[in-house]
Amino acid sequence: MGDLPEYSPMLARLGQLPPSAEDRLFGYEMKWDGARALGYVDGAALRLVSRNGLDVTAAYPELGRLPGAVRGNAVLDGEIVAFDEQGRPSFAALQPRIHQRDPDRIAALARSTPVSYLIFDVLHVNVTCTIDLPYLERRDLLSRTVAAGERWSVPPHSVGHGATAFRRSRERLLEGVVAKRLASAYQPGRRSRDWVKVKNFRTQEVIIGGWRPGEGRRADMIGSLLLGVYDDAGRLVYVGHVGTGFTDETLRDLAARLAPYERPDSPFEDKVPLPHARDARWVDPVLVGEVQYTEWTADGRLRHPSWRGLRPDKRPDQVRREEG
Numbered sequence: 001m002g003d004l005p006e007y008s009p010m011l012a013r014l015g016q017l018p019p020s021a022e023d024r025l026f027g028y029e030m031k032w033d034g035a036r037a038l039g040y041v042d043g044a045a046l047r048l049v050s051r052n053g054l055d056v057t058a059a060y061p062e063l064g065r066l067p068g069a070v071r072g073n074a075v076l077d078g079e080i081v082a083f084d085e086q087g088r089p090s091f092a093a094l095q096p097r098i099h100q101r102d103p104d105r106i107a108a109l110a111r112s113t114p115v116s117y118l119i120f121d122v123l124h125v126n127v128t129c130t131i132d133l134p135y136l137e138r139r140d141l142l143s144r145t146v147a148a149g150e151r152w153s154v155p156p157h158s159v160g161h162g163a164t165a166f167r168r169s170r171e172r173l174l175e176g177v178v179a180k181r182l183a184s185a186y187q188p189g190r191r192s193r194d195w196v197k198v199k200n201f202r203t204q205e206v207i208i209g210g211w212r213p214g215e216g217r218r219a220d221m222i223g224s225l226l227l228g229v230y231d232d233a234g235r236l237v238y239v240g241h242v243g244t245g246f247t248d249e250t251l252r253d254l255a256a257r258l259a260p261y262e263r264p265d266s267p268f269e270d271k272v273p274l275p276h277a278r279d280a281r282w283v284d285p286v287l288v289g290e291v292q293y294t295e296w297t298a299d300g301r302l303r304h305p306s307w308r309g310l311r312p313d314k315r316p317d318q319v320r321r322e323e324g
Contacts, residue, residue: 004040004075007123007131008189009051012178012197014322017162025183027135028165029157031176031197032118033089034081035098035313039063039117041070048080048117050313056080059100062110062151063117069147072126076146077186078119088173091290095309117152123186131186135194138186166198176200203292204229204302205311205319209236209267210282211258214251221251222258226280227291227302228268229321235269239300239321241276242291245307257310258283288314296321 018026037056040047044067048057060080070076082093093113100106122142123131130138139157146154157180158165165177176199184194206227214223224243228236246254261284266272272280291305300321 003127004042004073004124005129007038007075008053009036009038009077010121010187010189010195011191012195013191013193015193015196015198017166017177017198018179018196023162024160025181026162026179027139027157027159027182028162029120029178029180030155030165030169030172030174031178031199032079032081032155033091033175034079034094034115034118037078037080037117037313038123039066039074039076039078039119041067041074041076043067043073052313052315052318054313056098056313058103059097059106060110060115060117061106062114066117066149066152069149069152071145071147073124074122074126074145075124076119076142077121077123078117078152080115081118082113082115089175091308099310099312114151119146119152119154120157121186122146123188131188134183134185135180136182170200174200175203201292202294203290203308204239204305204322205288205290205314206239206242206302207236207285207316207319208254208258208283208287208289209238209285210272210280211254212241212276212280218251221248222246222255225254225289225307226268226272226276227289227305228285229319230317231321236267236285237270237300238268238272240302240305242302242305242307244305245291250307250309254310257287261286285316288312288316288319 036051037048050056081089084090169177179196181194208225209228210226211222212224214221224241226241231237263282267285288311290308290311293302293305295303
């Protein structure tokens, strides 16, 4: 698309609010529970690219008029978010949109469950790369580059007052906040300590390595998914199983998506406990999902995980245990 360069999104580390002595050195933004996307605006054309480099423009036709609200050509960074009936960001509501590619179904979903693009950074304007500008200058430039519209906006940020921002995120039932060092540059593709995500609840990206059949009412369906993450040595290690958070429709969809990847042996490089492995159906570690959980156990398992949905915007090799 034109002469705009390609970028990879900068990533945040999981952590706690900066200490009070450093509070004024950070800007605070709400953390939106959606799908990350870079927006390339070139003339009247828009291209949306997911975190793993997929072109997802066709999935969100309601964002197509964004270029009319942008002054010049630009590369933008933001989150694609769906809202529930109470006006709260809902990852569950976004799920049907993320992996939909059928034009008729997309058009229907755009009417019934429209998304919004919440823009929080600008990486390029016309012929100028802006990633080396401090965060505070980029935010000011962003507010002068993008005019708000029905399906996109530049959400506010605060300088300092991190505890207040975090409390408001909890009151609004949001995922949390992101603390961004005011003097920091944008570091494409890096997970930097200059950006710290502080969550109200814990989530973890996981790779599906197998599943176990259900019982009772779910006797002919998936009962639970066997989950893994990659360790620092690049080995897929088992981190537990999840059997809650599913609807019957979700389970049928997962069964159809996993069927092409069936294999005779476990993809995990460590030993899966016998009670979980005895009747397991193994699959190639291709599909990425996300769970909510309470804590990590001492032996590296997820305690009380609950399924949130698939993450086709993430590659399996990007999935690591989030420390913090």
